[in-house]
Amino acid sequence: MNKKRILSGMRPTGPLHLGHLVGALTNWKKLQEEYDCFYMVADWHALMSEYASPSVIRESIPGMVADWISCGITPQKSVIFVQSQVPAHIELCMLFSCLIPLGWLERCPTYKEQLSEIKGKNIKTYGFLGYPVLQAADILVYKAQRVPVGEDQLPHLELTREIARRFNSIYKTRFFPEPEAILTKMPRLLGTDNRKMSKNYGNFIALSDRPEVILAKTSRMITDPRRIKRSDPGRPEICNVFSYHSVFNKEGIDEVRNWCKGATAGCTECKKRLGEIIIETLRPLRQERDKLLNDRAEIEKILQQGNKKANSIASQTSRDAKRLVKFYGL
Numbered sequence: 203m204n205k206k207r208i209l210s211g212m213r214p215t216g217p218l219h220l221g222h223l224v225g226a227l228t229n230w231k232k233l234q235e236e237y238d239c240f241y242m243v244a245d246w247h248a249l250m251s252e253y254a255s256p257s258v259i260r261e262s263i264p265g266m267v268a269d270w271i272s273c274g275i276t277p278q279k280s281v282i283f284v285q286s287q288v289p290a291h292i293e294l295c296m297l298f299s300c301l302i303p304l305g306w307l308e309r310c311p312t313y314k315e316q317l318s319e320i321k322g323k324n325i326k327t328y329g330f331l332g333y334p335v336l337q338a339a340d341i342l343v344y345k346a347q348r349v350p351v352g353e354d355q356l357p358h359l360e361l362t363r364e365i366a367r368r369f370n371s372i373y374k375t376r377f378f379p380e381p382e383a384i385l386t387k388m389p390r391l392l393g394t395d396n397r398k399m400s401k402n403y404g405n406f407i408a409l410s411d412r413p414e415v416i417l418a419k420t421s422r423m424i425t426d427p428r429r430i431k432r433s434d435p436g437r438p439e440i441c442n443v444f445s446y447h448s449v450f451n452k453e454g455i456d457e458v459r460n461w462c463k464g465a466t467a468g469c470t471e472c473k474k475r476l477g478e479i480i481i482e483t484l485r486p487l488r489q490e491r492d493k494l495l496n497d498r499a500e501i502e503k504i505l506q507q508g509n510k511k512a513n514s515i516a517s518q519t520s521r522d523a524k525r526l527v528k529f530y531g532l
């Protein structure tokens with residue numbers, strides 16, 4: 203049986219959080235059963251925003267890989283690798299750079315959004331404008347047919363398809379497939395301050411947060427602003443704490459709704475319960491993560507194996523693509 207291939211990646215720019223768990227990793231784990239999966243540490247993409255103090259990148263990588271593995275991504279089923287260890291990504295990116303019209307990049311909504319969201323960093327660079335070109339190379343260098351991503355990444359996937367089409371049309375070939383998104387159906391979790399969950403805002407619960415930290419963070423979450431006194435009934439449907447309960451506390455969700463609407467428990471109690479449930483959810487992950495981080499050699503071994511497999515496929519694709527362009531020497 204020929205499995206379809208998947209590629210996805212994350213940028214190592216800090217600790218992973220609950221948004222990564224429910225939005226991506228749970229899905230990544232399931233996809234391993236059905237697809238030939240490539241999961242990539244996107245360190246070149248991280249450099250585009252972190253180039254001025256890049257140490258966060260190398261410091262985040264072991265923890266990120268440990269988080270992946272503790273969430274059930276396994277090197278027995280998936281290729282886990284580091285983008286910068288596979289030079290063919292950059293070669294294909296350069297090739298695509300030559301044929302992608304500037305307007306496609308300037309119009310990209312994620313580009314404009316990031317420029318306004320990321321404050322205090324100069325990301326008006328040539329490299330950052332080309333972010334989706336490298337992402338297209340990441341995907342196409344494995345000829346991946348499916349890409350699990352969040353909705354925010356759809357414009358990049360559309361550009362990837364356009365780049366594949368353009369390459370195929372210019373060089374009269376059907377070399378690159380047009381990859382399709384696999385959208386995660388999970389509800390999007392907001393940050394603890396009700397804004398978009400983002401490293402830029404520091405409003406997340408990290409998978410590596412200690413229990414005390416989790417309780418402190420949940421206790422500060424915003425509740426229904428109209429529920430002032432404990433005897434005031436609340437509106438779970440507009441409360442972010444309730445959204446979290448509906449993701450992590452499925453069994454207790456009716457109870458929480460009753461507490462809230464019937465004013466039988468206060469928000470403080472409701473948030474404490476949420477904190478305890480998140481702690482329990484993350485406990486097995488944290489144990490596995492700590493174990494892995496105590497054995498860095500094991501993580502190294504996994505990455506080296508992954509890099510090797512990734513390289514053998516990617517270098518071949520890049521060479522074939524260059525051959526289609528009729529590069530000298532090939």
Ligand code: TRP
Binds near residue numbers: 244336355
């Ligand atoms: N841009 C993605 C993100 O920020 C990370 C990424 C880089 C990626 N290359 C990729 C995702 C290729 C999917 C496929 O989340």
Ligand code: SF4
Binds near residue numbers: 437
């Ligand atoms: Fe939100 Fe819970 Fe308070 Fe209701 S009781 S408003 S769900 S925190």
